[in-house]
Amino acid sequence: MIINGKSYTKKIDPLLRLIDFIRDEAKLKGTKEGCGEGECGACTVIIDGRAVNSCLVLAASVNGKEITTIEGVSQGKLHPIQEAFIEVGAVQCGYCTPGMILSTKALLDKNIDATEEEIKESISGNLCRCTGYQIMIEGIKKAQDKLKKR
Amino acid sequence: MKRKGIGYASIFYGTGYGNGFPDESRATAELTKEGQIIISVGVSEVGQGGLSVMEQIAVETLKIKKDLIKLQYNNTSKMRDSGTAAASRQTYNTGNAVLDACRKLKDNMNKVKTNKNLENLYVQMKDCNIDTKTEGYFKATTSEVDLETGQGAPYWPYTFGVQKATVEVDDETGKVDIIEVTSAFDAGKIVNPITAQGQIIGGSTMGIGYAIMEEVNLNQGDIQNKNFSDYIIPTSKDIPKYHTYFIEDVEETGPYGAKGLGEPAMLPMAPAIINAIYDAIGVRIYEYPATCDRILLAIKNKNK
Ligand code: FES
Numbered sequence: 001m002i003i004n005g006k007s008y009t010k011k012i013d014p015l016l017r018l019i020d021f022i023r024d025e026a027k028l029k030g031t032k033e034g035c036g037e038g039e040c041g042a043c044t045v046i047i048d049g050r051a052v053n054s055c056l057v058l059a060a061s062v063n064g065k066e067i068t069t070i071e072g073v074s075q076g077k078l079h080p081i082q083e084a085f086i087e088v089g090a091v092q093c094g095y096c097t098p099g100m101i102l103s104t105k106a107l108l109d110k111n112i113d114a115t116e117e118e119i120k121e122s123i124s125g126n127l128c129r130c131t132g133y134q135i136m137i138e139g140i141k142k143a144q145d146k147l148k149k150r
Numbered sequence: 151m152k153r154k155g156i157g158y159a160s161i162f163y164g165t166g167y168g169n170g171f172p173d174e175s176r177a178t179a180e181l182t183k184e185g186q187i188i189i190s191v192g193v194s195e196v197g198q199g200g201l202s203v204m205e206q207i208a209v210e211t212l213k214i215k216k217d218l219i220k221l222q223y224n225n226t227s228k229m230r231d232s233g234t235a236a237a238s239r240q241t242y243n244t245g246n247a248v249l250d251a252c253r254k255l256k257d258n259m260n261k262v263k264t265n266k267n268l269e270n271l272y273v274q275m276k277d278c279n280i281d282t283k284t285e286g287y288f289k290a291t292t293s294e295v296d297l298e299t300g301q302g303a304p305y306w307p308y309t310f311g312v313q314k315a316t317v318e319v320d321d322e323t324g325k326v327d328i329i330e331v332t333s334a335f336d337a338g339k340i341v342n343p344i345t346a347q348g349q350i351i352g353g354s355t356m357g358i359g360y361a362i363m364e365e366v367n368l369n370q371g372d373i374q375n376k377n378f379s380d381y382i383i384p385t386s387k388d389i390p391k392y393h394t395y396f397i398e399d400v401e402e403t404g405p406y407g408a409k410g411l412g413e414p415a416m417l418p419m420a421p422a423i424i425n426a427i428y429d430a431i432g433v434r435i436y437e438y439p440a441t442c443d444r445i446l447l448a449i450k451n452k453n454k
């Protein structure tokens with residue numbers, strides 16, 4: 001599989017989850033495990049353009065696919081979504097943040113003009129206990145402006 | 151039919167452990183020979199913004215550039231105890247300890263006259279035998295309440311807050327939608343408006359969960375709903391429009407007038423929602439959370 005543009009070829013246990021491959025084999029610790037059962041979204045990564053819970057995917061099943069984790073979002077410098085999150089104060093404990101940013105990126109890559117309703121829908125699988133979401137939604141709107149100006 | 155209702159609730163809430171329980175914070179400020187100021191403080195940062203607040207208090211007190219200050223934290227072998235990040239106490243209690251340490255360091259720095267940089271100041275202070283490291287301390291003044299006489303001062307200071315909830319209740323399904331929430335809090339002077347607003351909105355959202363969603367089902371001490379699919383917390387689709395206001399009534403004993411804010415943020419939310427439900431459909435819910443089945447049952451009992 002290709003993670004953040006880097007190709008990985010490995011013999012693995014057929015039951016290894018993608019999140020474990022990312023964290024333990026590729027040693028990319030930005031992807032977080034919350035529930036491990038597809039309920040919280042902390043482990044969200046992008047697979048071929050779609051935001052997916054990496055705890056529910058078997059690593060073997062993404063053979064040949066392109067995966068983006070939080071480490072791949074900031075190439076050298078922060079991505080506009082990350083900048084916007086920092087500027088508005090959308091991060092508290094930060095545990096949900098990588099997943100939240102990847103869900104946002106998957107949305108905005110497809111639909112930069114997403115409405116507030118569409119934004120809420122697309123991050124509704126990412127639970128956040130700290131922020132109450134509103135500031136994140138403001139951050140996502142700010143990211144839309146930034147991305148459009150680029 | 152969907153019926154709209156508005157409800158209010160207000161609280162006052164003491165900062166700190168309270169009731170005479172020893173509530174102390176310590177902090178150290180040090181000018182290094184490299185010309186840096188290190189603030190060592192045992193505040194645990196869990197996302198609430200404690201570190202930003204400590205840094206702001208240090209910058210304000212020492213009146214020097216932010217990038218000359220370095221915070222050292224979360225390492226108990228390198229610093230003294232600042233107590234827990236709990237009881238909404240860090241801004242007030244530990245903030246006061248940081249203020250104390252920085253004031254003492256500033257006084258010491260003012261004892262030598264130099265218009266050169268901090269490295270130079272360090273050398274001169276050492277030459278004159280002036281301490282380049284100062285200890286800050288704060289102890290909350292509360293006393294245990296005498297249960298016989300009712301006398302005592304269990305907390306100081308108090309944070310005040312009121313929240314207004316606008317809800318829509320479907321009287322056929324019992325579903326409650328929270329449309330709008332307005333919060334007004336007096337937590338003294340707000341040191342960091344962004345993180346303070348974050349506490350209010352985050353706390354309110356937790357309060358919404360408490361009011362209409364979250365319930366721990368126990369069976370002989372065993373939690374029956376251990377997953378997020380059956381212990382439901384608010385998602386981005388459950389939140390209302392939030393409006394937040396601060397009434398910055400300066401607290402004389404607080405660092406730059408600040409009081410505690412973390413826990414008070416969630417307290418009025420649930421009762422305000424329960425009051426709004428009453429306003430909408432005329433039934434009182436006495437057991438949290440106000441789930442669809444409880445609301446329908448209450449409507450049924452009322453119509454009997
Ligand atoms: S860890 Fe994958 S959804 Fe919670």
Ligand code: FES
Nearest residue numbers: 093096128129130
């Ligand atoms: S910032 Fe703590 S869970 Fe989202």
